[in-house]
Amino acid sequence: MNTNAPTATTTRPRPFTGKEFLESLRDGREIWIYGERVEDVTTHPAFRNSARMLARLYDALHEPTTQA
Structure with missing residues (x-):
């Protein structure tokens, strides 16, 4: 049995915010x-x-328009 397989309770790591x-x-x-x-x-x-430019890219990952 693969114990590393994702489960319903597994959460994905959250990317950094810009800050x-x-x-x-x-x-x-x-x-x-x-x-x-x-x-x-x-x-x-x-x-x-x-x-700062990279921080803005990280912030963009948290904008509602970029959420899947």
Whole structure:
């Protein structure tokens, strides 16, 4: 018997919200660019726009119009 098979009580993992995604990036990872250590990838000019764009994509997953 396959114990990993989905059941009626099994729930699917919920994707991050945009806020949760941005918070997940603030986990102490070490990032360097041009010899400078990046303290917060979500606010550094080299990365913030990409981080915000991905956060918006995560938020879109939670909009009613994108729900199955």
